[in-house]
Amino acid sequence: MQEPSPSIIRAWGRLIRTERTVVGRIEASLKSAGLPSLHWYDVLLELKRGPGGRLTPREIEAAVLFEQYNLSRLLDRMEGEGLVRRIPYPGDKRRQIVEITDEGRALQERMWSVYGAAINRFIGDKLTDREAGQLSALLLKLLQE
Amino acid sequence: MQEPSPSIIRAWGRLIRTERTVVGRIEASLKSAGLPSLHWYDVLLELKRGPGGRLTPREIEAAVLFEQYNLSRLLDRMEGEGLVRRIPYPGDKRRQIVEITDEGRALQERMWSVYGAAINRFIGDKLTDREAGQLSALLLKLLQE
């Protein structure tokens, strides 16, 4: 095997470590405010953005990169909390539509007030907009293919 | 709350998504080679680097950013597989020393041949060394504090 170059290895290590650290900090902010985790937020936000606050599980899955079975059970829990509602998909009985409830919208907003502040604190305060743009561009290269 | 700027939000989203995607690709490489996960590798590598192949759990924890209870149980499993050995810490009966075994070293090497190749493929092929350096520098800023 051709050894990866030191700068590549370093970048990879930093990517993992940084993600873990920043996610940890942000999750801690949410938790200490008594709010659920980022996964819940991701789903709520996607739904809110979807047409009429609705998406199919497959669409959510693609947007947030969860496994099908994990999303299925996450939706169970969120439905149990009254944050989303599953309704039948007209014309295809295999599929379903997930719709965000008013309660779900309210939670998304409450979460954003904490989450947004955490993003400011743990990212916004550390990078200029220009640097953030550079970072996004570099990360995009890794997503290719 | 002061809304985070769009470029900050975008960078944050990319960070999570990229990490998730690349980790997923690399884990898939390991799995399809019948090898254990990155967490195991991280522990093996830290130990191998430690003096005499030894570290305390706390040292490993700090290096790899695992939770104490998760590391404790991961070490149980690794010890069960004969990759690692726990030995008493002289002079402090609360503590312990974890030592990598020959089998552990062998596994670390087998994993690296797959892992290193995956890093090349999923990162090395997508970034120049110069870009990797820029990425590391930007991520380092996020780790500060």
Place this chain on the structure above:
DNA sequence: TCAATTTGCATGCACTTGCATAGAAACCAG
């Protein structure tokens, strides 16, 4: 048109992680 395949979602089971806390040893302040 209908058998075979694919698609969408759910679920049993084992494994892993999070949380709280236990228990033992070491440390520290008076």
Place this chain on the structure above:
DNA sequence: CTGGTTTCTATGCAAGTGCATGCAAATTGA
């Protein structure tokens, strides 16, 4: 010293995740 505190590791229990597979509905193709 010694009683209270801190440090280090382990663990019971609940929650979350991965894997394989199930079932039902839709789609495909000979």
